[in-house]
Amino acid sequence: MASHIAGYPRMGPKRELKFALESFWDGKSSAADLEKTAKDLRASIWKQMSDAGVSFIPSNTFSYYDQVLDTTAMVGAVPPRYGWTGGDVAFDTYFSMARGNAKQPAMEMTKWFDTNYHYIVPELGPEVKFTLSSRKVLEEYTEAKELGIETVPVLVGPFTYLSLAKPAKGVAKDFDLLGLLEDLLPVYKEVIGELKSAGAKWIQFDEPALVLDLESHKYDVFKKAYSDLAPSFGDLKLLVVTYFADLPAPAYELLTGLECVDGVGLDLVRGTKTVELIKVAGFPSSKKLFAGVVDGRNIWANDLASSLTLLGELESKLGKGNVVVSTSSSLLHTAVDLKNETKLDAELKSWLAFAAQKIVEVVSLAGALGGKKDEEFFAANASAQASRKTSPRVHNDEVKKAAAALQGSEHRRATPVADRLDEQQKHLKLPILPTTTIGSFPQTADLRRVRRDVKSKKISEEEYVTAIKSEIASVVKLQEELDIDVLVHGEPERNDMVEYFGEQLQGFAFTVNGWVQSYGSRCVKPPIIYGDVSRPKAMTVEWSSYSQSLTKRPMKGMLTGPVTILNWSFVRNDQPREKTTYQIALSIKEEVEDLEKAGIHVIQIDEAALREGLPLRKSEQAAYLNWAVHGFRITSCGVKDTTQIHTHMCYSHFNDIITAIIDMDADVITIENSRSDEKLLSVFREGVTYGAGIGPGVYDIHSPRIPDTEEMAERIRKMLAVLESKVLWVNPDCGLKTRKYGEVLPALTNMVKAAKILRAEL
Numbered sequence: 103m104a105s106h107i108a109g110y111p112r113m114g115p116k117r118e119l120k121f122a123l124e125s126f127w128d129g130k131s132s133a134a135d136l137e138k139t140a141k142d143l144r145a146s147i148w149k150q151m152s153d154a155g156v157s158f159i160p161s162n163t164f165s166y167y168d169q170v171l172d173t174t175a176m177v178g179a180v181p182p183r184y185g186w187t188g189g190d191v192a193f194d195t196y197f198s199m200a201r202g203n204a205k206q207p208a209m210e211m212t213k214w215f216d217t218n219y220h221y222i223v224p225e226l227g228p229e230v231k232f233t234l235s236s237r238k239v240l241e242e243y244t245e246a247k248e249l250g251i252e253t254v255p256v257l258v259g260p261f262t263y264l265s266l267a268k269p270a271k272g273v274a275k276d277f278d279l280l281g282l283l284e285d286l287l288p289v290y291k292e293v294i295g296e297l298k299s300a301g302a303k304w305i306q307f308d309e310p311a312l313v314l315d316l317e318s319h320k321y322d323v324f325k326k327a328y329s330d331l332a333p334s335f336g337d338l339k340l341l342v343v344t345y346f347a348d349l350p351a352p353a354y355e356l357l358t359g360l361e362c363v364d365g366v367g368l369d370l371v372r373g374t375k376t377v378e379l380i381k382v383a384g385f386p387s388s389k390k391l392f393a394g395v396v397d398g399r400n401i402w403a404n405d406l407a408s409s410l411t412l413l414g415e416l417e418s419k420l421g422k423g424n425v426v427v428s429t430s431s432s433l434l435h436t437a438v439d440l441k442n443e444t445k446l447d448a449e450l451k452s453w454l455a456f457a458a459q460k461i462v463e464v465v466s467l468a469g470a471l472g473g474k475k476d477e478e479f480f481a482a483n484a485s486a487q488a489s490r491k492t493s494p495r496v497h498n499d500e501v502k503k504a505a506a507a508l509q510g511s512e513h514r515r516a517t518p519v520a521d522r523l524d525e526q527q528k529h530l531k532l533p534i535l536p537t538t539t540i541g542s543f544p545q546t547a548d549l550r551r552v553r554r555d556v557k558s559k560k561i562s563e564e565e566y567v568t569a570i571k572s573e574i575a576s577v578v579k580l581q582e583e584l585d586i587d588v589l590v591h592g593e594p595e596r597n598d599m600v601e602y603f604g605e606q607l608q609g610f611a612f613t614v615n616g617w618v619q620s621y622g623s624r625c626v627k628p629p630i631i632y633g634d635v636s637r638p639k640a641m642t643v644e645w646s647s648y649s650q651s652l653t654k655r656p657m658k659g660m661l662t663g664p665v666t667i668l669n670w671s672f673v674r675n676d677q678p679r680e681k682t683t684y685q686i687a688l689s690i691k692e693e694v695e696d697l698e699k700a701g702i703h704v705i706q707i708d709e710a711a712l713r714e715g716l717p718l719r720k721s722e723q724a725a726y727l728n729w730a731v732h733g734f735r736i737t738s739c740g741v742k743d744t745t746q747i748h749t750h751m752c753y754s755h756f757n758d759i760i761t762a763i764i765d766m767d768a769d770v771i772t773i774e775n776s777r778s779d780e781k782l783l784s785v786f787r788e789g790v791t792y793g794a795g796i797g798p799g800v801y802d803i804h805s806p807r808i809p810d811t812e813e814m815a816e817r818i819r820k821m822l823a824v825l826e827s828k829v830l831w832v833n834p835d836c837g838l839k840t841r842k843y844g845e846v847l848p849a850l851t852n853m854v855k856a857a858k859i860l861r862a863e864l
C-alpha cells in the first residue's frame with residue numbers, strides 16, 4: 103500500500119536553516135554557503151523519506167522563507183516598488199519582498215489559515231503581468247532525481263494562491279482577485295509542461311482554501327480553472343490536497359467530480375466529519391484517496407491500531423489500492439525530530455512523534471494495510487497508547503472533577519461593569535484618560551543572561567532574585583518619573599508569556615529542539631500539555647507584591663489567560679480543547695484570587711491568542727467562542743467589585759468577535775490598534791454601551807519609530823470623537839519587550855504628554 107507525506111519542515115532538526123539565513127542576512131556568509139546548507143537539508147529529508155520507504159515523497163516544500171512567497175516569485179508577481187526588472191527572481195528581490203530593504207518595507211505577512219505559520223501576502227491588481235520567473239519547483243525535482251529519488255513536486259494551487267492575495271496599493275479594495283486566474287494559469291501550465299518533460303509522474307496542488315465557507319460562485323471559478331488546466335496534465339497525475347478542516351460538502355463534490363484530479367488529499371484529523379462524508383457521498387473508483395490520518399499539527403504518536411481500523415474501513419469501501427496513507431497536512435506545523443530531545447523522559451517520549459517519527463508511522467500504516475504489519479512496532483505503539491490512557495502523570499481525578507463542575511455555571515460577576523468601575527475608581531482615584539502599559543519592559547541582554555545563569559546554576563537563587571528585584575525597582579521608578587498612572591513590573595522574570603506559566607503548572611513538558619517555523623527564520627517552541635493541569639503553588643504573587651510595595655500607585659498583576667496558554671501550546675488530543683482550557687482556567691483563577699488577597703487591585707489577564715484559535719469553519723466558531731470566553735470569565739469572576747480586571751488582545755481583526763470580547767466581561771480592555779482606522783474605533787463604540795474601559799493602542803510598538811506627542815494626541819482626539827472620555831485609556835499597542843530603552847523612554851514620555859494635553863482640552 104502506498105504512503106504519502108504532504109510536506110516537511112524545512113528549518114532542519116536543529117534550526118540549521120535559521121542560522122544559515124540569519125548569517126547570510128548579516129553578511130557573515132555567502133549566498134553559496136546558504137545554498138549549500140539548504141541543499142544538504144533537502145537531501146537529508148528526501149533520503150530519510152526514501153529510506154523509510156515513503157511512496158510519494160514531496161519536493162518543493164523547502165523554502166528560503168515561505169511557500170506563498172515562492173509562488174509569487176514563480177509567477178513573477180513582484181510588486182513594482184522592489185525595482186525588479188524581470189528575469190529570475192534572485193535572492194535580493196526575494197528577501198526584499200520578505201523582509202524589506204533600505205528603501206522599501208517588506209510585504210505584509212499574515213497567518214496561514216488557523217496555524218501560527220505566517221505567509222507573505224501577494225499584492226495583485228489589474229496591472230500584474232504573470233510570467234514564469236522562478237524554476238525552483240523544477241530545480242528541486244531534478245535535484246532529488248539526481249540523488250535517485252523520485253518526488254512529487256508540490257505547489258500552492260492557483261485558487262488558494264489568489265484567495266490569499268490582497269489588492270495591491272492603489273487598487274480598489276473590492277477588486278476581483280480570482281478574476282486573475284485566467285492570466286495566472288498559463289504560468290502554471292508552463293510549469294506543468296516543464297515538470298512533465300523532466301519526468302515527473304505526479305504533481306501536488308495544495309488547495310486548503312477549499313475548506314473555507316465559500317460563496318457558491320467561487321466553486322464555479324475553481325471548476326473552470328481546473329478544467330482549463332486539465333489538458334496540460336497529460337500523463338502527469340494530479341493530486342489536490344486540502345487540510346485543516348472538513349471539506350464542505352459542495353467542495354467535496356466538486357473536487358471528487360473533477361476529471362483531471364487523480365488523487366484527493368483530505369485531513370481526517372481536524373476534519374472530524376470527513377469520514378462520514380466519504381461514506382455517505384461516496385468516492386469515485388477512478389481516484390485515490392490520500393487519507394490524512396497522521397496529524398501534521400501536533401506532536402502525539404498516532405494511535406496506530408485505530409488508524410489501521412479506519413484505513414481498513416475506507417479501503418473496503420473504496421477498493422484495494424485506492425487508499426494512500428498520508429499526513430493530515432504538511433508536517434511543517436509540527437516539531438522536527440524527537441531524536442534530539444535529550445531532556446524528556448522515556449515514558450513521555452513514547453507518547454510522542456515529531457515529523458521524523460510521523461514518516462515512520464505513515465509507512466508502517468501503509469505496510470500494515472497491505473498485509474505487512476510490523477508487529478513489534480505496533481505492539482510498542484499500543485503499549486504507549488495504553489500507558490498514556492492510565493498514567494497518573496496524565497490523569498488527576500480531582501482536577502477532572504473540578505473542571506467538569508464548571509460547566510454548570512456561567513461564571514459572571516454579579517455587578518454590572520459600569521458600577522464595578524465606579525467602585526474601583528473610589529479607591530484607585532485615577533485621572534481621566536488614565537495611562538498604562540501592556541506589561542513587559544525592554545528585555546535587555548543582561549536580563550536574558552541572568553535568567554540563563556540561574557537555570558544553569560551559574561548564579562544562586564538569591565543572586566537571581568536580587569537582580570530581578572533591582573530591575574523591577576528601576577522599572578517602577580521610571581514609570582513614576584514618567585507619571586504613568588497604573589504601573590507594571592515589567593516582566594523581567596519571564597522569557598515567554600506562556601512558557602513562564604507552563605513551567606510552574608503541572609501537566610506541561612518542554613522540549614529542547616521542538617521548534618516550529620512561525621515566519622521566515624523565526625521559530626517558536628510550544629510547550630506540550632500532556633496531563634491534567636493544576637497549580638502546585640502561587641506563580642506571580644511574590645513578584646507582584648514586591649512590585650506593589652515599591653509604589654503608592656496601583657500595580658497591575660500580570661497573567662496569561664487560559665485560551666492563550668492553550669493556543670500557543672501543543673495540546674492534548676485525548677480530550678477536547680475546551681476541557682484543557684477549563685483546567686488551565688482553574689489554575690489561573692486561583693492565581694487571580696491569591697493576587698487579590700495579596701493586595702493587588704488591578705489584574706491583567708492577557709488573551710493575546712484568543713482570536714487565532716477561531717475555527718476556520720463558521721459552523722464551529724460560536725461553540726469555540728463560547729467556551730473560550732467562558733474560560734476567561736472563570737479566571738476572573740471570583741474577585742471583589744473593587745478589583746479591576748484588565749485584558750489585552752494583540753490584533754485588530756476583531757470585528758467578527760467583538761460580541762465575544764464584550765462577553766468576557768473584563769473591566770478594561772487594551773487592544774492593538776496600530777492602523778488606527780475609523781472602522782476599528784466604531785467597533786469600540788459597542789464597548790461604550792457596554793460600559794467597560796477601553797484602551798486602543800496609541801502607538802505601534804512593532805516598529806522602532808518614536809511617535810511625537812502631537813501625533814498621539816491626534817489619535818486620542820480621534821478616539822474621543824467616537825468614545826466617551828470616561829471609558830478611554832491611553833496605552834501602547836502591546837508589551838515593550840522587543841524595544842530598546844532609547845525608543846521606549848521618549849515614546850512613553852510623549853504618550854503621557856499627549857494624555858495630559860487631552861485632559862486639559864476636555
Ligand code: GLN
Binds near residue numbers: 660837
Ligand atoms: N503582557 C505581555 C507583554 O507585555 C503581553 C504580550 C502580548 O500581548 N503578546 O509582553
Ligand code: ZN
Binds near residue numbers: 710751835836
Ligand atoms: Zn499584545
